[in-house]
Amino acid sequence: xxxxxxxxxxxxTHGLHARPxxxxxxxxxxxxxxxxxxxDGEIVDGKSIMALLSLGINTGVEVKLITEGDDxxxxxxxxxxxxxDEDKND
Amino acid sequence: MIKIKGxxxxxxxxxxxxLILRKDEFSVPKKKISHDEISREIYRLEEALMATRKxxxxxxxxxxxxxxxxxxxxxxxxxxxxxxxxxxxxxxxxIKIKKVNVEYAFSESIKKYVDTLLKLKDEYLRERVVDIExxxxxxxxxxLKEKTLSLSDLKEKVVIVSHDxxxxxxxxxxxxxxxxxxxxxxxxxxxxxxxxxxxxxxAVVGLEVATDNxxxxxxxxxxxSSGLVIVRPTDKVLKEYREKSNLYAKExxxxxxxxxxxxxxxxxxxxxxxxxxxxxxxxxxxxxxGAEGIGLYRTEFIFLGRRDLPSEEEQxxxxxxxxxxxxxxxxxxxxxxxGGDKFLSRPxxxxxxxxxxxxxxxxxxxxxxxxxxxxxxxILRASVNKNVKLMFPMxxxxxxxxQAKELLDKCxxxxxxxxxxxxxxxxxxxxxEVPSAALTADVLAKECDFFSIGTNDLIQYSLAxxxxxxxxxxxxxxxxxxxxRLIKRIIEDAHQNDVWVGMCGEMSGxxxxxxxxxxxxxxxxxxxxxxxxxxxxxxSNINLKDAKAAVQEALKLSTSKEVEKYLQNELRKxxxxxFYRILMI
Numbered sequence: 001x002x003x004x005x006x007x008x009x010x011x012x013t014h015g016l017h018a019r020p021x022x023x024x025x026x027x028x029x030x031x032x033x034x035x036x037x038x039x040d041g042e043i044v045d046g047k048s049i050m051a052l053l054s055l056g057i058n059t060g061v062e063v064k065l066i067t068e069g070d071d072x073x074x075x076x077x078x079x080x081x082x083x084x085d086e087d088k089n090d
Numbered sequence: 091m092i093k094i095k096g097x098x099x100x101x102x103x104x105x106x107x108x109l110i111l112r113k114d115e116f117s118v119p120k121k122k123i124s125h126d127e128i129s130r131e132i133y134r135l136e137e138a139l140m141a142t143r144k145x146x147x148x149x150x151x152x153x154x155x156x157x158x159x160x161x162x163x164x165x166x167x168x169x170x171x172x173x174x175x176x177x178x179x180x181x182x183x184x185i186k187i188k189k190v191n192v193e194y195a196f197s198e199s200i201k202k203y204v205d206t207l208l209k210l211k212d213e214y215l216r217e218r219v220v221d222i223e224x225x226x227x228x229x230x231x232x233x234l235k236e237k238t239l240s241l242s243d244l245k246e247k248v249v250i251v252s253h254d255x256x257x258x259x260x261x262x263x264x265x266x267x268x269x270x271x272x273x274x275x276x277x278x279x280x281x282x283x284x285x286x287x288x289x290x291x292x293a294v295v296g297l298e299v300a301t302d303n304x305x306x307x308x309x310x311x312x313x314x315s316s317g318l319v320i321v322r323p324t325d326k327v328l329k330e331y332r333e334k335s336n337l338y339a340k341e342x343x344x345x346x347x348x349x350x351x352x353x354x355x356x357x358x359x360x361x362x363x364x365x366x367x368x369x370x371x372x373x374x375x376x377x378x379x380g381a382e383g384i385g386l387y388r389t390e391f392i393f394l395g396r397r398d399l400p401s402e403e404e405q406x407x408x409x410x411x412x413x414x415x416x417x418x419x420x421x422x423x424x425x426x427x428x429g430g431d432k433f434l435s436r437p438x439x440x441x442x443x444x445x446x447x448x449x450x451x452x453x454x455x456x457x458x459x460x461x462x463x464x465x466x467x468x469i470l471r472a473s474v475n476k477n478v479k480l481m482f483p484m485x486x487x488x489x490x491x492x493q494a495k496e497l498l499d500k501c502x503x504x505x506x507x508x509x510x511x512x513x514x515x516x517x518x519x520x521x522x523e524v525p526s527a528a529l530t531a532d533v534l535a536k537e538c539d540f541f542s543i544g545t546n547d548l549i550q551y552s553l554a555x556x557x558x559x560x561x562x563x564x565x566x567x568x569x570x571x572x573x574x575r576l577i578k579r580i581i582e583d584a585h586q587n588d589v590w591v592g593m594c595g596e597m598s599g600x601x602x603x604x605x606x607x608x609x610x611x612x613x614x615x616x617x618x619x620x621x622x623x624x625x626x627x628x629x630s631n632i633n634l635k636d637a638k639a640a641v642q643e644a645l646k647l648s649t650s651k652e653v654e655k656y657l658q659n660e661l662r663k664x665x666x667x668x669f670y671r672i673l674m675i
Contacts, residue, residue, distance in 0.1 A: 017214035022167050029173075048176035049167065050203045053218055056210035085445070 003068040004076045010083045015058035025049045027082060033069025035079065046079070091323050096272070096297035098317030099283035102342060103335035104270025104292040105328070108308040109248040110301065111255070118230060121191040131185045131192040138192070138233045139172050145228060146172070149261050153285070154371045164257055164284070167218065168225045177203070193233045200226040220282075224256025249310050253301050260285045270312030272300050272319050286314075288620070290342065294319050341672045346623050348380025351419070353626040355608065356633045363626050364419070365619035366594055370408065373415050375619040380626070383419030383477075385616020386542070386594035387412060389465065390428050399461060405468035413472045420477040422542065422592075422616075423469050424521065425462070425494075427451045427483040446550065451484035456493050466501045473513035481519035481542055486526045488533050495537070519592075523547035528576045535587035542616075543580060545595025549573055567650035568597045574606070574645060574653065581611045592616055601628055601673050602657035606644060609637030628665075628673060636664055 012020045028035040028046045035046035039061065044051035046065070057063060063083075067075040123131060150165045171177065177199055184195035204222060207215045249270040250263070260271070260282045268291055276282055276295030286293035292314030304310065304321050311320040311331045320327060354360050364385035365376055376384065392400050392408055400408075412421055429442075429450035442448040455462035472478055482494045495518060505512055520527065520534050523544035527534060531541065549566060550557060552573055557566040567573070577593075584591045592614030597603045599617030604625050607615070615625060640660050647653050662670040 014214055017212060017218065019166075021218075022170060025170050026166075045176050048174045049170040050174050050222070051176045053215065054203060054206045056207075056212060056215065058212075 001069060002072040003066070004072045005064055005066045006076055006080055007062060007064055008080050008083050009062050010057055010059055011086050012059055012083065013086055015061065016052060016055070016083075017057075021049060021052055024079070024082060025052060027079060028075070031067070031069070031071050031075040031078075033067045033072045033075045035075060036066040036068075038064040038066065091327065092303055092321040094297050094300060094303065094319045094321070096294040096300070096317050096319060097277065098293075098314045099276070099295050100271075100287040100289075100291060100293040101315040102270075102290065102292040102338045103314070103331055104249055104312040105331060105335055106247055106249045106269040106310065108251050108304055108306055108310050110304065110306045111250055111252040111259075118193050118197045118234075119191070120194040123185075123189050123191055125189070128186055128189070131195075132182055134233060135178070135181060135185075135192045135196065138229050139178070141232050142225070142229045143169070143172050145232075146225070146258060149258055151371065153261050153288075154369065155374055167221045168258065171222055171225045172229070193230055196233070197226070197230060220254060220256060224258050227256065228258060249312055251300055251304050251310070255282050257282050257285060265289050265291060270310075270314065271295070272297055272304075272310070272312050274298055274300050290346070337668070338672070341668070345627050345672055346620075348378075348623045349626065351380050351382050353382075353629050355629055355637075356631060357635065359634055361608070361629050362592070362614035363622055363629065364592075364614065364616045365622055366616055367412075367619075370411065372619065373412065376416060376419075379619050379622045381419075381619055381622045383416050384412070384421040385592055385614060387421050387423045389423055389426060393426065393428070399464070402464045402468050402471075405465060406471045409469055409472035409478075413475060413478050417475060417477055420479060422479040422481055422519065423472075424481050424483055424542075425452070425465055425469075426455055429454065446547075446556065452482050452490050452494060453484065455482075456490065456497075459497055463497060463501055466498055467505055470498075470501055470505055470512040470516065471510055473516050474511050476513045476515075478513065479517040479519060479540070481521055481540075483521045483544070484524060484547070485520045485522070485534065486524040487530065488537065491520055491534060491537055522580050523551070525552050525576065528552075528580050531580045531583035532587065535584050535589040538589065540589055541580060541584050541591045543577060543591065543593040543595065545573075545577075545593060545597040548576065548595070549597075552576060568600070568603060569650035569653040569657075571645070571648060571650070571653070577607070578610050578641070578645070585611060590614065599625055601625070602654060602661055604628055605632060605637055605661055606641060606657055608632055608634065609639070609641035624673065631665060631669070636660075 010016060014020065016024060025047060036043050037046040037052065037055065039055045039057060042055065044055060046052060065076055065079055146165050146168050180199045181192070181195045184190060184198060185192060188195070200222065204219055207219050247267050247269050249272065250268055251272045254273050254275040255271065270291060271286055271293035273295045274297055283293065283295055292312050294312055294314055294317050297319060300319065308322055309328070311323055311328070313319070313331070323331070352360065353363055362382050364383045365379070365381035366386040367373065367384050368388045369391055392405060409423060429445055429448065469478065469480055482491065485491050498518065502512070502514065517539040519540040519542055520538050521544045522528050522531060522541050525548070528548065535541070545568060549568055553565055553567065553570060555562050555565040557563045581591050590613040593607065593612055594616040596617070598607060598615040599621035604615060605628065608629065617625065640657065644653050644656055647656060665673065
């Protein structure tokens with residue numbers, strides 16, 4: 001079991017509100033590891049859309065990602081890159 | 091008579107009796123439960139969540155089939171709420187500790203989150219709150235065994251007036267019996283507005299005070315084109331709007347009924363109007379809207395949302411199903427058009443500053459032939475009925491086209507050795523969406539069978555504008571003289587080399603530009619499928635020589651605004667006021 005923490009600045013144009021929040025939660029749920037996200041001392045479950053939205057994360061906000069489990073490294077890498085990417089036109 | 095001004099989000103006129111839908115027309119009872127009843131309440135929670143999931147999945151299927159997958163996708167957030175562990179644990183905790191019934195516990199939990207979200211005072215979150223309330227009402231009604239507001243048994247035709255409507259509510263209304271929508275809240279981009287428009291039901295949102303001034307049973311006019319709602323109209327006004335409504339209804343209907351699949355301009359040039367497809371569920375739309383085959387089949391769906399690569403066999407089955415279904419017409423498969431990051435684990439893909447300019451589409455495919463060849467072989471095998479074409483996205487120069495074709499030849503040889511059948515003369519096209527390809531179209535045309543102009547990207551690359559960035563999105567102009575010159579040049583270079591040209595961007599489904607593109611000589615138009623009948627009707631009313639003359643004039647103009655204005659006037663002159671107005675709805 002590995003536990004990893006990393007500071008990330010959210011670069012999504014509209015923050016984690018609309019679709020990006022949905023995609024983040026979908027992404028987080030792909031991993032076995034637990035995913036936590038911390039903002040200003042408040043820690044919530046990153047696999048929960050309700051909890052994530054309640055942090056009201058705008059673009060430019062710094063958060064801490066915490067993953068724990070057998071694929072913690074993979075999870076944190078993928079989630080970090082997602083948060084740091086601006087929105088792609090897909 | 092009262093007139094209320096709002097935002098018209100779906101055109102046309104609806105006249106009828108009001109049915110007010112109140113958001114809280116059911117109440118949630120609070121009951122104390124005994125210790126023995128806890129497990130039963132938890133079981134009821136799971137049952138309700140599962141049943142609601144089924145309802146949403148049915149709705150999503152219905153919406154995907156009726157109006158396309160993009161719209162079905164708006165229910166993604168609904169699913170996440172139903173699966174939300176934090177929410178579910180919170181509800182269970184309340185049931186256990188406070189010893190209350192599941193309905194009450196659930197509605198309290200939701201309320202807690204909604205209050206937090208509303209306190210953040212953010213426009214985007216407000217839209218999320220609409221989704222969350224929509225889904226939670228569904229869950230509660232399932233628990234309470236209340237009829238879901240599907241109004242499926244609605245006996246008479248009504249105009250729905252409501253404070254707001256959730257997207258799943260809007261989607262489940264029986265559209266035959268809904269004459270119009272009028273709501274207090276909502277904006278042009280709300281999910282509800284999008285669904286109303288797709289279902290072609292007149293709708294006005296953002297009225298703010300509608301529910302204060304309107305009662306069930308009132309007579310009401312909803313003019314979704316001008317954004318006006320008239321309550322208890324005088325006889326004179328009513329008569330005027332009845333005429334308007336009849337005209338709209340008849341002609342709007344007529345314009346969206348597919349006629350023959352093939353279409354010709356008024357002076358006889360045959361034009362192919364086909365559809366863009368993203369998901370297999372959308373296939374029935376092709377027949378429903380009378381599209382002449384598929385001009386763009388996005389193959390990405392088969393790769394997304396999974397961690398392994400689909401095998402040749404699996405891909406072949408998917409492509410073959412499409413090819414057979416679309417007979418006697420043809421389908422153009424676009425090879426993988428996404429970034430390498432969607433396929434490979436992170437360490438192999440460096441973080442990109444400008445993903446649009448990065449390692450994606452044909453660039454990724456050529457770098458990873460072991461991935462690309464599997465797809466090429468699968469597409470080749472689906473071509474046995476000779477109705478499959480193949481195109482490569484994001485070609486920026488002749489070398490990429492050559493390399494891709496070389497790989498294709500290799501695949502053909504391998505298939506032959508394996509004794510597998512395919513169309514040996516399969517048509518191969520290049521997507522023209524990078525300015526360097528547009529400017530060397532004469533070179534590319536000598537080595538492929540057709541072009542498909544991808545306008546969404548061509549415009550972004552030519553004008554250096556990322557249209558998902560709100561600050562610069564206003565610069566995204568299909569009518570920009572630079573874009574028009576590029577397109578004209580692509581078509582001319584292609585025709586000089588006996589290569590036909592199609593277009594699969596949004597531009598081809600916009601009436602004023604369809605008109606212009608006809609004049610430029612475009613051979614084939616592919617668009618979001620519900621647009622197809624309308625554009626065919628337009629084409630059959632246009633003389634090529636008028637369109638050609640319009641191209642001459644439009645190319646003399648210096649701004650996108652001037653171009654659009656000119657084309658609107660021209661089209662109005664040619665089609666007449668009434669037809670023009672209906673076309674623009």
